[in-house]
Amino acid sequence: MKKYNFGAGPSILPQEVMKATAEACVDFNGIGLSLMEMSHRSKEFQAVIDEAQDLMKELLGVPEGYSVLFLGGGASLEFCMVPYNFLENKAAYVNTGVWATKAVKEAKLFGEVVEVASSKDKNFTYYPKNFEIPQDADYLHVTSNNTIYGTEYLKDFESPIPVICDMSSDILSRPVDVSKYTMIYGGAQKNISMAGVTFVIVKDEALGKVSRAIPTMLDYRTHIKKGSMFNTPPVIPIYSALQTLRWIKAQGGVVEMDRRAQERADLLYAEIDRNKCFKGTAVKEDRSRMNICFIMTDEYKDLEAEFLAFALERGIWGIKGHRDVGGFRASCYNAMPVEGVKALIACMQEFEEKH
Ligand code: PLP
Incomplete structure (x- = not known):
């Protein structure tokens, strides 16, 4: 039976990606060595990281004056690196869920934090x-995009002050x-790779403006200067x-990823809205295309465990909702086929x- 992985992350990746990564772990490019045992300073790995950085720039149209980095530590380390590098006096945060709340907590260690908007009053079911x-x-x-609650802001943020965005999902x-x-x-462990690598796209000239001393590893300038290779980078996740x-x-x-995301979301939300057993949790105008959250309607609310088992028997994996929301979450990242x-x-x- 064909299985579909709707897990929120680590999550579905294209089959080709997993096969190529597995192959490189055994014999990288026919060299007869595994990429796992090769030096990150080898010209072979340098070509990998260079191409990955170039492709990020090309696919996202990154302008001149920005650097693309592949680091360790997860988005969670960025919650602290961001204020370390950018917060001199005061920072503004929009609180749209658990991850944003964690980012706020770290920033408070460095200066004044103003929570300019929050959707906590309605369990983060809308985008302020x-x-x-x-x-x-x-x-x-x-x-x-709020992975846990299934809300997403689909436009670029307009702001009179510099914007820093967590785009993990x-x-x-x-x-x-x-x-x-x-x-x-x-x-990167949702739309880009396996777990273990963090992507950063940063405007070079915005760095170096805070007066505090920054530990070497937490200073973005260190990683820009060394092309993400100040220390040993996560080689296999970068290859993936x-x-x-x-x-x-x-x-x-x-x-094309945009078109597919819309197609998947239109189909699934239409069914959630039509089917008497289910209803969506996020307000319609802020519904995420990546994490589609829904619960059972009141009449069928006792059937949650039954539906999870029913879905699993039909090859549908990973749709159990996050414990803060309950119900179901169908994560539909780029690699999810229609x-x-x-x-x-x-x-x-x-x-x-x-029923
Ligand atoms: N931010 C968002 C929006 C996320 O969804 C997650 C993880 O799911 C994180 C941050 C934390 O990422 P990491 O586990 O890489 O620290």
């Missing part, structure tokens, strides 16, 4: 808009105007990222008929 941004803040921090799913951001970052970036380019780039979504819909319809 039309809030005031203090002109004297050093930056505005936002999370474009929607990077490369649509075109983005990078020039509107001072920094974009995220864990390169394979995904090549795949995205071959499929038609972010424009057939996967159709299989989930068929399963929801069969379940409806059964």
Whole structure:
């Protein structure tokens, strides 16, 4: 039976990416050595990281004056590196969920943090808009897609102050105007790679403005200067990222990823809205295309465990919702074929008929 992985991350990757990565772990490029045992300083790995950086720039249209980095530590380390490098006096944060809340907590260690908007009052089921941004803040921090709650802001953020965005779970799913951001970052383990590598796109001239001393490893300038190789980088996850970036380019780039994301989301939300057993959790206008969250309607609310088992029997993996929201979450990252979504819909319809 064909299986579809709807897990939120680590998550589905194109089959080609996993095969190429597995092959490189045994014999990299026919050299007769595994990429695992090769020096990151070898010319062979240098070619990998160079191409991965170039492809990130090409696919996202990264302008001159920005650096692309592949680091360790996850998006969670960025929560602290961002204020370390950018917060001099005051920073503005939009709180749209658990991850944004964690980012706020770290920033508070470095200076004044103003929570300019929050959707906590409704368990983060909407994306706050039309809030005031203090002109004297050093930056505005936002999370474009809220993986746990299934809300997403699909436009670029307009702000009079520099914008720093956590795009962990929607990077490369649509075109983005990078020039509107001072920094974009995220864990790569959803739309780009296996777990273990973090991507950072940062405007070079915005760095070096804070007065504090920054530990070497936490200073973005260290990694820019050394081309993400100040220390040993996560070699295999970067190789896997390169394979995904090549795949995205071959499929038609972010424009095609955008089209596919919309197609998947339109199909699945239409079924959620139609099916008597299910209802969506996020407000319609802020629904995420990457993490589609839904619960059972009141009449069927006791059937949650039954539906999970029913779906699993039909090859639908990883749809259990995050414990903060409950219900279900179908993560539909770039690599999810529309057939996967159709299989989930068929399963929801069969379940409806059964009850
Ligand atoms: N930010 C968002 C939006 C996420 O979805 C996640 C993880 O799922 C994180 C941050 C944390 O990422 P990491 O596990 O790489 O630290």
